[in-house]
Amino acid sequence: MLKIDNLNISINNKILIENLNLQINKGEIHVLMGRNGIGKSSLAKTIMGNQNYQVTGHIYFNNEDITNLSIYERSKRGIYTISQNPVEIEGVTNAEMLRTALSDKNESPINILKFNKELEEICQKLDLDKSFIHREINVGCSGGEKKKIELMHMWMLKPSFLILDEIDSGLDVDAIKLVANSIKEYLNKYQPGILIITHSNVLINTFDNYFVHLLDDKKLLKSGKKELATEILNKGFKEITSKLDEHLL
Amino acid sequence: MNKILVSDIINLSNEDYILNIKNKDAIINIEGNVKLYLINELINKINFNLKDNSNLVIYLFNNNIKNKTIFNINQNNKTKLNLNISIINNDNCELIVNNNLNGNNNESIIKSRLVSNKKFNKLIINAYIDKNTLNNIALEDLKGINNGGVVHIEPNIICLSNEVSANHLTTIGNFSKESVNYLMSKGLNQDLAKQIMLKGFIYSNMDEYIKNWEVNNA
Numbered sequence: 030m031l032k033i034d035n036l037n038i039s040i041n042n043k044i045l046i047e048n049l050n051l052q053i054n055k056g057e058i059h060v061l062m063g064r065n066g067i068g069k070s071s072l073a074k075t076i077m078g079n080q081n082y083q084v085t086g087h088i089y090f091n092n093e094d095i096t097n098l099s100i101y102e103r104s105k106r107g108i109y110t111i112s113q114n115p116v117e118i119e120g121v122t123n124a125e126m127l128r129t130a131l132s133d134k135n136e137s138p139i140n141i142l143k144f145n146k147e148l149e150e151i152c153q154k155l156d157l158d159k160s161f162i163h164r165e166i167n168v169g170c171s172g173g174e175k176k177k178i179e180l181m182h183m184w185m186l187k188p189s190f191l192i193l194d195e196i197d198s199g200l201d202v203d204a205i206k207l208v209a210n211s212i213k214e215y216l217n218k219y220q221p222g223i224l225i226i227t228h229s230n231v232l233i234n235t236f237d238n239y240f241v242h243l244l245d246d247k248k249l250l251k252s253g254k255k256e257l258a259t260e261i262l263n264k265g266f267k268e269i270t271s272k273l274d275e276h277l278l
Numbered sequence: 279m280n281k282i283l284v285s286d287i288i289n290l291s292n293e294d295y296i297l298n299i300k301n302k303d304a305i306i307n308i309e310g311n312v313k314l315y316l317i318n319e320l321i322n323k324i325n326f327n328l329k330d331n332s333n334l335v336i337y338l339f340n341n342n343i344k345n346k347t348i349f350n351i352n353q354n355n356k357t358k359l360n361l362n363i364s365i366i367n368n369d370n371c372e373l374i375v376n377n378n379l380n381g382n383n384n385e386s387i388i389k390s391r392l393v394s395n396k397k398f399n400k401l402i403i404n405a406y407i408d409k410n411t412l413n414n415i416a417l418e419d420l421k422g423i424n425n426g427g428v429v430h431i432e433p434n435i436i437c438l439s440n441e442v443s444a445n446h447l448t449t450i451g452n453f454s455k456e457s458v459n460y461l462m463s464k465g466l467n468q469d470l471a472k473q474i475m476l477k478g479f480i481y482s483n484m485d486e487y488i489k490n491w492e493v494n495n496a
Contacts, residue, residue: 077463100462109463116460120478129474130465165478182464 030055030222031076031108031190036086038068038075045071047247048086055189056220058236060227060258063244064266069226070112072244073194076224077110078103090190105134107221109188111179113195118166123178124148126166127185134186151184155211173204180211191215191223197232209235230262245270279315279487290314294487299324308334315339317491323348328357330381335360337488343371355381363390364483365399366476367427372400379405382412390420391483393476394427402432409438418446423453423479425472 031053038046045068053059063069075082078100088096095103118126127148131139145162152159157177167175176196183191193212197205209232216223216236225233233239233255241257242249243266250270251257261269280293285300292310302322306314313335326349328334334357343365353359359377377386388403405416416437422429433446453472461471481489 079459099468100459101465101467104463104465116454116456118457118460118475118478120480120482121461121474125474125478126461126464126466129470133467133470134465186465 030057030091031224032087032089033076034087034089036072036075036084036088038071039083040071040081044247045082046075046244049249051242051249053190053222053224055222056216058216058223058225058233058239060225060233060239060241061244062227062241062258062261062266067244068247069244070194073110073112073192073224073226076103076192077108104188107189108192109183109186109190110192110194111176111183111196113198114172115167115175115179117168117170119168121166122163123166123181124162127182130186148181148185151181154184155180156207157181172199173201176200176204176208180208183215184211187219189219189221191221193223193225193227193232195226195228197227197229202231205231206235208232230258233258243269308332313337315488315491317488318342320345321347323350326351328353328359330355330357333358333360335362337362337364337485339364339484339488339492341366342368343373344369346372347374349373349375351375351377351386353377353379353381353384353386356383357381358384359386359388361386361388362483362485363388363392363401364480364488365390365401366393366395366480367399368396370397370399372402374402375404377403377405377416379407379411379414379416381408382414385415387417388419389483390422390431391480392420392422392429392431393425393480394422394429395425396427398428398430400430400432402434404434404436405444407435407437407439407442407444411439412441414439414442416442416444418448420446420448421479422450423476424450425453425476 033049033051036046036049061069075084076088078098087094090106128139148162149159155177161178167178213235227233239255241253243251279296281296283298283300284304287305289307290312294313296315299319299321305325307327309329309332311333316338318340351359386405390401392399392401403418407414407416416435418433420431420433422431429450431448431450433448435444435446437444453475458471462468
């Protein structure tokens, strides 16, 4: 599904990521952990196609080289991001944006009745008031409401690859549980590849199996299964990365 | 909705009107609660005179002003003005609003959403609060987007009285790159993303009647 091959990312001549390789297959969850400012979100934005970064190497999606494609082209191929603080778009409602996006995707006008019914069902599932459908995107919403709105978009657009960039930050336990259950349901239904960036285990504990990668010093220092996340959260980044340094010496 | 042909001087009271300006210069006297729609009208100068205790709401929508337009709006006592300006322009244009608060207990709220697709678009809002007046409120909320052209806004509030509440806010900018990227990440191409944001920006200053008009005549 997603294959990252010798990827180098820099911004304003500062190298953030060097020679990174990663493969995420359909239905797999990969968790990326690392200290603040180490480049996790930059990697997420680069996969999505943000043009602020200088990139060498390759990103393949379903065997197609998407390294030079725009955000729009990547989105059309099924890549979708939920970030920790989604932007607010004044004057544009959720319904209007989704109608426009779906019409463009399907290359035909959408069935409004079916569209409204589906949206209302999704709102109910997410415990989100139906009025949000016709409200401006994320404007004046709390952190929890914004995440639910992003999930509403996800369920409507049905992407095949999810990037979840610290979506659990700033949410209370109940909100994280709701978000996690919605993603789990989506995973069971559509089997997307998922890349999760997180600093806690509340979200990832919802899932039975996942791979964990520790990003430090511009590269993936260590990869493993869910036990690695527990180790990182128990010991902290400093202890683990220093032990790895000693081992390498 | 009443459609009115304005040729010279006209008195309007307690209704909603769509104005068709025949002479480019006009005088409109307002009494009671009046709502006016000025849609794609070619205007040189209009003087609005609000009688005491009157409320005037104006929706001005224009998708290409080519000339210089002047609104003189005179408020005496216990009047309310709500002026909503929405303009998408491809040519040079200049709109000047002179809002005179001559008496007491008046309220004036002027909002603009101006998009310049080409050339130079100038908006000057002058609110004058006369000396020896009491309890007037003047608010200006003026926003513009440089969408290939240049927007110039002057938000002036001239207060000659101490007993006034006045506030002005002006922002001019381009489309937020972050917002365009966000919409592109949802599956809208760059042109569609900008188009939908532009529509949202202009619509935020319109009521349902004018939105429907715009949809049917776009």
